[in-house]
Amino acid sequence: MRQIGLAMKTKFSSDFKLAVLGGGQLGKMLLYETRKWDVYTKVLDPSSEAPCRMACNEFVRGDLNDYDTVMNFASDADVVTIEIEHVNVQALRDLKAAGKAVHPDPEMLAVIKNKARQKELYQKNQLPTASFEVFTNVAEAKKAVEDGRFYLPCVWKSAEGGYDGKGVKMIRAIADLDFETHSECLLEEKVDFAHEIGVIVATRADQKQTAVYPPVEMDFHPEANLVEYVISPANLTEDQYSEAQTIAQNVAQTMGSTGLLAVELFLGKDGHLYVNEVAPRPHNSGHLTIENNYTNQFEQHLRAILNLPLGSTEEKTAGVMVNLVGAEGENGPVEYKHIEKALEMPGVTPHIYGKAETRPWRKMGHVTIIGPDREEAMRKAVIAKDIIRVQRR
């Protein structure tokens, strides 16, 4: 009955309400699309300075992890979605039980929020992933390495709370595990990979249609563990290209995904693909779809969660995305130095997230560079990245 109700109610210029948990840059870019379609939105975020503070119909300041705050916030919404995983899942469960459409599904979000449960799901469903073991604390993990159950280097991950490189540690020596933490964690075999691949899968709310984006290549900055370049199309053989899409679609289907699922894969030097992790929302690896693809990831997410037909994922051009992160040693009111120089190159589009203060490695914006082919776009991307400096004013 709920799905029928959802299908009947008009969503454009109406009293239909979309509630978004989280008001960061992903939410901000989603709001471009809700404005484009005049879909009523309300956004919850702890910061009154959040990038989403404008362009939504209602902005509510509050704790995303507080049950009552989330329940009260979403009580009058028709559809609830997230732009960050760190939200109160029990509230989402109860909102769903109360008849609201919640995307992603709260149970799926619970699995994804815990890297141990996520990896167990891949294993259980024969989805290719690096071998791993789950531990109740880091001392147990250390013992496993001492016992020779893991070759070094391997990767230590906190089961919960990791984000943007936090909660992940490369273990090169046993001593690297000499730190105190009593929460669940895992060790993972380090895949010797050529590069990391991102594939975004969109699934319509009624799960009757999926759309998969062309795989992109993600080049990581060695120090910051942050993506340095996202490149579309990825440098893959035809077989690898379709295998990456197939695996990503299998992950989305296994998880019962609705809306977007961003799947990160390793392309091993052995030529095989391994699922690394997923995010059930628009993703950094999809930002270049704004300029580069027929349907950008934010419009696609909106189509999916509003149960509208999904759009074409086809590429218009070749594209590269560069994150604009705060320069090292710079803290304070932000200035985007030399952005004018980058704008001189054709096909260069900066996106400024609107965060007032810069901090080292903080994601402050991104630049998309498009061109007729990958080489041309990459050539300009390297220059753009080199020119722009995110510093203290």
Added chain:
Amino acid sequence: MRQIGLAMKTKFSSDFKLAVLGGGQLGKMLLYETRKWDVYTKVLDPSSEAPCRMACNEFVRGDLNDYDTVMNFASDADVVTIEIEHVNVQALRDLKAAGKAVHPDPEMLAVIKNKARQKELYQKNQLPTASFEVFTNVAEAKKAVEDGRFYLPCVWKSAEGGYDGKGVKMIRAIADLDFETHSECLLEEKVDFAHEIGVIVATRADQKQTAVYPPVEMDFHPEANLVEYVISPANLTEDQYSEAQTIAQNVAQTMGSTGLLAVELFLGKDGHLYVNEVAPRPHNSGHLTIENNYTNQFEQHLRAILNLPLGSTEEKTAGVMVNLVGAEGENGPVEYKHIEKALEMPGVTPHIYGKAETRPWRKMGHVTIIGPDREEAMRKAVIAKDIIRVQRR
């Protein structure tokens, strides 16, 4: 000194302020770009329900034609621009005299707002345009027809106040001039045209750089005198294509344009191009640049008026734009019927302006349809136009 100050002050995430006169759909789409670059904006519009009511930093309700309102509104801005011509020009003159950057220039706006002055400028500068005569009132115009100075059919235009087909009348018989008006007007030879062409020219604030868009074709609805399809690329010979761009650039240069100038031309059945009229702002004929071109017209306008390097105008795909206007006989709260059906076709992007009430022929939104070539895009555009109905809820 002012220009130097403008060049030095950072515009992104800063206290730099852009004032926009008018809060309709053109302003709304400009705000997507100011949000993308986190440029501080304030918008003035008489309606509290204006499409720009969201996504600007400050929304002020007030009369665009009231001198004091405009002066007070823009007093703390660094740059002032318009999204509608019907604003108080004297206020803009005085804001410019007070050291603010005003785009378009108030004197140019004054010329454009008066169709008699506009046509005289074309004539004086040997810019090709249909022959015409200016009259102080309609009775004089009627006498000119009676005296045989104009062949019928010809076109009557009010010098001031025309918009979206208002203030323009096709004169097929002398009796068509039997109406009362004591304001300045003109008669114009009716160009026997194959189609109408639109060319948008961007000029950087310092006038040291211009960028010209590929010509688009504008197909008019015979009844409503509103554009039915805008098609990119226009169906022109190579010579006509470059001639259209050259004429448009000449018009922009002659007028001393800054920011965007949208130039409408007739392609006569004689194969010659004639300037019809211009708009000193983003324009309906440029909406398809959002999906179709490297730099969309709104970002380009922002680049131009902020004195930033202009972007590439190159096309990524072929595109068609269809206006979504209120259906005949429908007045009241709007519903966009069957928009879901249109979304099933690849490359179809609706834009909903967010006006609460529909009225016959009111511009309520538009749909852009892109594809690998003009024929494919046009095929889908005809279907999309046929499917979507803007009606009373």
